[in-house]
Amino acid sequence: MSTDEKVNEVSADTGDQDPITPSSGNDATSQADEDGATGPIILFFIVGLIASLIVGWVIFPQLLYSQKRQPVGFNHALHNEEVDNECESCHFFREDGTYSGVPKLAQCIECHEEVQGEDPEEAKFVNEYVAKGREVPWLIYSRQPDNVFFSHVAHVKTAQMECVTCHGNIGESESLKVYEENRISGYSRDIWGKNIAGFKRNSWDRMKMDDCSECHVKENINQNSVQTLKGGCFVCHK
Amino acid sequence: MENAKKFGMVIDLDKCTGCGACMVACMAENNIPFRADNTDKMLSISWMHVYKLNNRKLFPDYEECYLPRPCQHCEGHGGHSPCVSVCPATATDYDMDTGIVSQIYPRCFGCRYCMAACPYHVRQFNWWDPLWPDGMEKMLNPSVSVRMRGVVEKCSFCIQRYQQAKDRAYMEGRREIAEDEYQTACTQACPAGAIVFGDLNNPEHAVHQLAQPDPARHGHSKNPRAFRLLERLGTNTKIYYLSSREWVRKAGDNYLEGEFKSKAHS
Numbered sequence: 332m333s334t335d336e337k338v339n340e341v342s343a344d345t346g347d348q349d350p351i352t353p354s355s356g357n358d359a360t361s362q363a364d365e366d367g368a369t370g371p372i373i374l375f376f377i378v379g380l381i382a383s384l385i386v387g388w389v390i391f392p393q394l395l396y397s398q399k400r401q402p403v404g405f406n407h408a409l410h411n412e413e414v415d416n417e418c419e420s421c422h423f424f425r426e427d428g429t430y431s432g433v434p435k436l437a438q439c440i441e442c443h444e445e446v447q448g449e450d451p452e453e454a455k456f457v458n459e460y461v462a463k464g465r466e467v468p469w470l471i472y473s474r475q476p477d478n479v480f481f482s483h484v485a486h487v488k489t490a491q492m493e494c495v496t497c498h499g500n501i502g503e504s505e506s507l508k509v510y511e512e513n514r515i516s517g518y519s520r521d522i523w524g525k526n527i528a529g530f531k532r533n534s535w536d537r538m539k540m541d542d543c544s545e546c547h548v549k550e551n552i553n554q555n556s557v558q559t560l561k562g563g564c565f566v567c568h569k
Numbered sequence: 570m571e572n573a574k575k576f577g578m579v580i581d582l583d584k585c586t587g588c589g590a591c592m593v594a595c596m597a598e599n600n601i602p603f604r605a606d607n608t609d610k611m612l613s614i615s616w617m618h619v620y621k622l623n624n625r626k627l628f629p630d631y632e633e634c635y636l637p638r639p640c641q642h643c644e645g646h647g648g649h650s651p652c653v654s655v656c657p658a659t660a661t662d663y664d665m666d667t668g669i670v671s672q673i674y675p676r677c678f679g680c681r682y683c684m685a686a687c688p689y690h691v692r693q694f695n696w697w698d699p700l701w702p703d704g705m706e707k708m709l710n711p712s713v714s715v716r717m718r719g720v721v722e723k724c725s726f727c728i729q730r731y732q733q734a735k736d737r738a739y740m741e742g743r744r745e746i747a748e749d750e751y752q753t754a755c756t757q758a759c760p761a762g763a764i765v766f767g768d769l770n771n772p773e774h775a776v777h778q779l780a781q782p783d784p785a786r787h788g789h790s791k792n793p794r795a796f797r798l799l800e801r802l803g804t805n806t807k808i809y810y811l812s813s814r815e816w817v818r819k820a821g822d823n824y825l826e827g828e829f830k831s832k833a834h835s
Binding site: 424426427428429476477478480482484485488489553555556557558559563564565566568569 | 573647648649653656659661662663664665666667669671672673674675712713714715725728729731732733735736737738739740741742744
């Protein structure tokens, strides 16, 4: 390539209307396109970007979760006033250290053999479940995957943690919230958390492995594995 | 780390009759899948496997010996067991607190490097999703997660029993568990009492007294009856075998002709 041609090429790039040389012929035609279509093309991409952000952050998360109602309404606040031993009155430890979790019908029957109050939910509970001897198919917000081993006794008895730290102020709620189930994984939305971007403000906003390990790293619990130099896998997995 | 455990096993081959109760107990305890035809051992899965050895002599000198083989839970040097070192997914790891090589099934993507690296063939691959005969899924152990197609699995030293034992101890306000609170399914099933399980770091446990591991020689046993499988690879395994017969001890490693002295190598 001669020196002249190089000069022409540079000037064509900068937009000057120099005589067209064979090597810079294509630049001139593309330049004409840009003059007319740059604006609409940029607008098209901006609109497309905004549309895909809306789809990704608003529409998809709404489609991702199905909404389910609990079979029977339950008022934690009301029950908390009636019982003696706070949460542990109904959610108790068995002698072997396992945790009972959601109460079975047998516990509820101790008080709800007959309808006690005026609440239609209680009447529904007594008529449909107590009278027929059927267990209530509660939807469990904190259900973990099959391979997770979680020891309530290690956290509550040994580490003296409060229920609120992971479960939030559920004990003060007057009704059960809607159970949102991830249509793909089948897990409750409470595992990932309400915030789809994964930000959390309170320790009870999420129940992911990250949230467990965050505390385990901070408190230096079983941080003696060889590959990760963090917690051993079999501490929380099975 | 001051209370670090090192769970291990001593298997007395003089007592083993090869009945296979340990294999059955292991299958039941750990939800191990099986197929209608489980005879092809390249495709079937068993965490505990009983091998039959013989001394390669003809009658009347013929002798045989059964050798149960769970995962050897190699410590290697500083926890770098062969499978842990090669896993690209951190699906398997070595816990210095318990000395157990863990396997997390949903993390495993089935590359099977660990199977190639393991000198003991303890790792097995799920070629199919488990399919239980009708109604049998109700008999699965809820404390053990069921594996899916495409992942590797192996003996976990019945880790769920350790978790349960710790739960009970915490409930009673203890931080330590007793020797008999955590025993593997194969140990308890063995009718001959050939398998002993416990903490190799604890001098009060029977395994420590039988295995007599020498910390200065990477756990090499001081017991003249004891040997470990392929010990010269440096895998530093936690399964010690006992035998009073020299050819059995010799069979535990690939010795050259005339190399073997009165006792396992130093």
